[in-house]
Amino acid sequence: MIDPQQIEQERPYLLRYALAQLRERDAAEEAVQETLLAALESQGSFSGKSTVRTWLTSILRFKLIDGLRRKGKEKLFESLEDEADDGDFDGLFAQDGHWREPVRAWSGPESQLVSKQFWEVFEACSKVMPRRTAMVFAMREVMGMEIAEICNNLEISATNCSVLLYRARMTLRECFSTRWSREGER
Amino acid sequence: MRLSCREASRLISAGMDRPLSAAEHLKLRMHLLLCGNCRQFSQQLALLRNGARRAGEGVE
Structure with missing residues:
Protein backbone atom coordinates (compact mmCIF):
# COMPACT_ATOMS: atom_id res chain seq x y z
CA MET A 1 0.00 0.00 0.00
CA ILE A 2 1.18 3.52 -0.74
CA ASP A 3 0.78 6.22 1.85
CA PRO A 4 -1.92 8.59 0.47
CA GLN A 5 0.32 11.44 1.60
CA GLN A 6 2.95 10.19 -0.85
CA ILE A 7 0.40 10.37 -3.66
CA GLU A 8 -0.81 13.83 -2.62
CA GLN A 9 2.70 15.28 -2.55
CA GLU A 10 3.05 14.62 -6.29
CA ARG A 11 0.13 16.98 -7.01
CA PRO A 12 2.32 20.02 -7.89
CA TYR A 13 4.39 17.99 -10.36
CA LEU A 14 1.28 16.48 -11.97
CA LEU A 15 -0.38 19.88 -12.20
CA ARG A 16 2.66 21.26 -13.97
CA TYR A 17 2.58 18.32 -16.39
CA ALA A 18 -1.15 18.74 -17.11
CA LEU A 19 -0.85 22.52 -17.49
CA ALA A 20 1.91 22.10 -20.04
CA GLN A 21 -0.38 19.95 -22.16
CA LEU A 22 -3.74 21.65 -21.64
CA ARG A 23 -2.72 25.22 -20.88
CA GLU A 24 -6.00 25.76 -19.02
CA ARG A 25 -5.78 25.76 -15.24
CA ASP A 26 -9.30 24.46 -14.51
CA ALA A 27 -8.99 21.58 -16.96
CA ALA A 28 -5.52 20.73 -15.63
CA GLU A 29 -6.68 20.71 -11.99
CA GLU A 30 -9.63 18.50 -12.91
CA ALA A 31 -7.38 16.02 -14.74
CA VAL A 32 -4.99 15.88 -11.77
CA GLN A 33 -7.84 15.42 -9.30
CA GLU A 34 -9.20 12.52 -11.37
CA THR A 35 -5.71 11.02 -11.53
CA LEU A 36 -5.20 11.14 -7.77
CA LEU A 37 -8.62 9.60 -7.15
CA ALA A 38 -7.92 6.84 -9.68
CA ALA A 39 -4.55 6.22 -8.02
CA LEU A 40 -6.10 5.94 -4.55
CA GLU A 41 -8.69 3.51 -5.89
CA SER A 42 -6.17 1.34 -7.72
CA GLN A 43 -3.22 1.29 -5.35
CA GLY A 44 -3.12 -2.48 -5.71
CA SER A 45 -1.90 -2.09 -9.30
CA PHE A 46 1.24 -0.24 -8.17
CA SER A 47 3.97 -2.86 -8.36
CA GLY A 48 6.76 -0.78 -6.87
CA LYS A 49 8.93 -1.39 -9.95
CA SER A 50 8.74 2.30 -10.87
CA THR A 51 8.59 5.40 -8.68
CA VAL A 52 5.22 6.69 -7.45
CA ARG A 53 5.72 9.74 -9.67
CA THR A 54 6.24 7.64 -12.80
CA TRP A 55 3.18 5.53 -11.97
CA LEU A 56 1.00 8.62 -11.38
CA THR A 57 2.31 10.28 -14.54
CA SER A 58 1.31 7.30 -16.64
CA ILE A 59 -2.24 7.44 -15.18
CA LEU A 60 -2.41 11.17 -15.92
CA ARG A 61 -1.08 10.71 -19.45
CA PHE A 62 -3.84 8.21 -20.27
CA LYS A 63 -6.42 10.62 -18.84
CA LEU A 64 -5.10 13.48 -20.96
CA ILE A 65 -5.07 11.38 -24.13
CA ASP A 66 -8.61 10.18 -23.34
CA GLY A 67 -9.70 13.76 -22.83
CA LEU A 68 -8.22 14.80 -26.16
CA ARG A 69 -9.98 11.91 -27.89
CA ARG A 70 -13.29 12.87 -26.30
CA LYS A 71 -12.89 16.46 -27.42
CA GLY A 72 -12.40 15.01 -30.88
CA LYS A 73 -13.85 17.32 -33.44
CA GLU A 74 -14.35 20.27 -31.14
CA LYS A 75 -13.07 23.41 -32.82
CA LEU A 76 -10.04 24.22 -30.71
CA PHE A 77 -8.27 26.76 -32.83
CA GLU A 78 -8.61 29.47 -35.38
CA SER A 79 -6.95 29.50 -38.80
CA LEU A 80 -3.56 27.91 -39.30
CA MET B 1 20.27 19.30 -56.63
CA ARG B 2 22.05 19.75 -53.29
CA LEU B 3 20.16 20.55 -50.13
CA SER B 4 20.68 23.76 -48.20
CA CYS B 5 20.97 23.51 -44.41
CA ARG B 6 17.50 25.00 -44.07
CA GLU B 7 16.01 22.29 -46.30
CA ALA B 8 18.06 19.65 -44.48
CA SER B 9 16.76 20.86 -41.10
CA ARG B 10 13.17 20.42 -42.36
CA LEU B 11 13.94 16.91 -43.59
CA ILE B 12 15.64 15.97 -40.31
CA SER B 13 12.50 17.03 -38.44
CA ALA B 14 10.17 15.33 -40.95
CA GLY B 15 12.17 12.11 -40.65
CA MET B 16 11.24 11.95 -36.97
CA ASP B 17 7.57 11.64 -37.88
CA ARG B 18 7.39 9.74 -41.16
CA PRO B 19 9.63 7.53 -43.29
CA LEU B 20 11.54 9.69 -45.78
CA SER B 21 11.32 8.77 -49.46
CA ALA B 22 14.38 7.09 -50.97
CA ALA B 23 15.32 10.35 -52.73
CA GLU B 24 14.90 12.45 -49.56
CA HIS B 25 16.88 9.93 -47.56
CA LEU B 26 19.75 9.90 -50.05
CA LYS B 27 19.91 13.70 -50.33
CA LEU B 28 19.88 14.10 -46.56
CA ARG B 29 22.53 11.44 -46.06
CA MET B 30 24.82 13.12 -48.57
CA HIS B 31 24.25 16.49 -46.91
CA LEU B 32 24.97 15.15 -43.42
CA LEU B 33 28.21 13.56 -44.61
CA LEU B 34 29.46 17.00 -45.57
CA CYS B 35 27.81 19.24 -42.97
CA GLY B 36 28.90 19.18 -39.33
CA ASN B 37 26.36 21.87 -38.38
CA CYS B 38 23.45 19.75 -39.55
CA ARG B 39 24.87 16.69 -37.80
CA GLN B 40 24.89 18.69 -34.55
CA PHE B 41 21.36 19.92 -35.26
CA SER B 42 20.16 16.36 -35.85
CA GLN B 43 21.70 15.28 -32.56
CA GLN B 44 20.04 18.18 -30.72
CA LEU B 45 16.59 17.21 -32.02
CA ALA B 46 17.21 13.62 -30.90
CA LEU B 47 18.18 14.87 -27.42
CA LEU B 48 15.11 17.10 -27.35
CA ARG B 49 12.89 14.12 -28.15
CA ASN B 50 14.61 11.97 -25.56
CA GLY B 51 14.28 14.69 -22.91
CA ALA B 52 10.61 15.27 -23.70
CA ARG B 53 9.83 11.54 -23.59
CA ARG B 54 11.63 11.12 -20.26
CA ALA B 55 9.80 14.14 -18.85
CA GLY B 56 6.58 12.64 -20.23
CA GLU B 57 7.23 9.46 -18.29
CA GLY B 58 7.89 11.39 -15.09
CA VAL B 59 11.59 10.49 -15.14
CA GLU B 60 13.93 13.37 -14.31
Missing part, protein backbone atom coordinates in the same frame (compact mmCIF):
# COMPACT_ATOMS: atom_id res chain seq x y z
CA GLU A 81 -2.32 30.81 -41.38
CA ASP A 82 -0.11 32.44 -38.76
CA GLU A 83 1.47 29.16 -37.76
CA ALA A 84 2.11 27.57 -41.12
CA ASP A 85 5.19 29.45 -42.29
CA ASP A 86 8.65 29.26 -40.81
CA GLY A 87 9.74 32.84 -41.47
CA ASP A 88 10.56 33.21 -37.78
CA PHE A 89 13.74 31.25 -38.39
CA ASP A 90 15.07 33.48 -41.17
CA GLY A 91 17.62 34.85 -38.71
CA LEU A 92 19.21 31.43 -38.26
CA PHE A 93 20.00 30.95 -41.93
CA ALA A 94 21.97 33.01 -44.44
CA GLN A 95 20.62 33.94 -47.89
CA ASP A 96 22.00 30.73 -49.38
CA GLY A 97 20.10 28.63 -46.81
CA HIS A 98 23.15 27.62 -44.76
CA TRP A 99 23.48 28.16 -41.01
CA ARG A 100 24.46 31.72 -40.23
CA GLU A 101 26.31 30.70 -37.04
CA PRO A 102 28.03 27.40 -36.25
CA VAL A 103 25.68 24.96 -34.50
CA ARG A 104 27.23 24.34 -31.10
CA ALA A 105 27.24 20.76 -29.81
CA TRP A 106 25.18 20.04 -26.71
CA SER A 107 27.87 18.43 -24.60
CA GLY A 108 27.49 15.54 -22.15
CA PRO A 109 26.15 17.51 -19.16
CA GLU A 110 23.77 19.48 -21.38
CA SER A 111 22.33 16.33 -22.91
CA GLN A 112 21.47 15.22 -19.35
CA LEU A 113 19.89 18.59 -18.62
CA VAL A 114 17.34 18.37 -21.44
CA SER A 115 15.15 16.03 -19.40
CA LYS A 116 15.93 17.68 -16.04
CA GLN A 117 15.07 21.18 -17.25
CA PHE A 118 12.47 20.16 -19.80
CA TRP A 119 9.32 21.42 -18.05
CA GLU A 120 10.87 24.71 -17.03
CA VAL A 121 12.10 25.46 -20.56
CA PHE A 122 8.93 24.14 -22.20
CA GLU A 123 6.74 26.40 -20.04
CA ALA A 124 8.84 29.48 -20.74
CA CYS A 125 9.06 28.64 -24.42
CA SER A 126 5.32 27.92 -24.70
CA LYS A 127 4.69 31.59 -24.00
CA VAL A 128 6.28 32.54 -27.30
CA MET A 129 4.85 29.61 -29.27
CA PRO A 130 1.32 29.58 -30.67
CA ARG A 131 -0.92 27.38 -28.53
CA ARG A 132 -1.50 24.76 -31.19
CA THR A 133 2.22 24.50 -31.99
CA ALA A 134 3.05 23.80 -28.33
CA MET A 135 0.16 21.35 -28.10
CA VAL A 136 1.21 19.39 -31.19
CA PHE A 137 4.73 19.10 -29.76
CA ALA A 138 3.42 17.92 -26.39
CA MET A 139 1.11 15.36 -28.01
CA ARG A 140 3.89 14.00 -30.23
CA GLU A 141 6.99 14.20 -28.07
CA VAL A 142 5.75 14.18 -24.49
CA MET A 143 2.75 11.87 -24.81
CA GLY A 144 4.17 9.87 -27.71
CA MET A 145 1.01 10.01 -29.84
CA GLU A 146 1.10 8.95 -33.49
CA ILE A 147 0.90 11.60 -36.21
CA ALA A 148 -2.39 10.24 -37.60
CA GLU A 149 -4.03 10.53 -34.20
CA ILE A 150 -2.77 14.08 -33.67
CA CYS A 151 -4.04 15.12 -37.13
CA ASN A 152 -7.39 13.54 -36.42
CA ASN A 153 -7.72 15.21 -33.03
CA LEU A 154 -6.79 18.67 -34.20
CA GLU A 155 -8.30 18.36 -37.67
CA ILE A 156 -5.12 19.30 -39.48
CA SER A 157 -3.32 17.65 -42.39
CA ALA A 158 -0.15 15.61 -41.96
CA THR A 159 1.72 18.36 -43.83
CA ASN A 160 0.49 21.03 -41.41
CA CYS A 161 1.34 18.78 -38.50
CA SER A 162 4.86 18.37 -39.84
CA VAL A 163 5.27 22.15 -40.19
CA LEU A 164 4.04 22.76 -36.63
CA LEU A 165 6.41 20.13 -35.25
CA TYR A 166 9.31 21.68 -37.16
CA ARG A 167 8.45 25.10 -35.72
CA ALA A 168 8.12 23.73 -32.19
CA ARG A 169 11.41 21.83 -32.37
CA MET A 170 13.26 24.84 -33.79
CA THR A 171 11.82 27.14 -31.12
CA LEU A 172 12.55 24.78 -28.22
CA ARG A 173 16.05 24.11 -29.49
CA GLU A 174 16.66 27.86 -29.54
CA CYS A 175 15.25 28.21 -26.01
CA PHE A 176 17.63 25.56 -24.67
CA SER A 177 20.62 26.95 -26.59
CA THR A 178 19.96 30.51 -25.43
CA ARG A 179 19.57 29.41 -21.83
CA TRP A 180 22.83 27.46 -21.83
CA SER A 181 24.85 30.12 -23.59
CA ARG A 182 23.63 32.61 -20.94
CA GLU A 183 24.59 30.22 -18.15
CA GLY A 184 27.97 29.70 -19.81
CA GLU A 185 28.64 33.44 -19.76
CA ARG A 186 28.18 33.68 -16.00
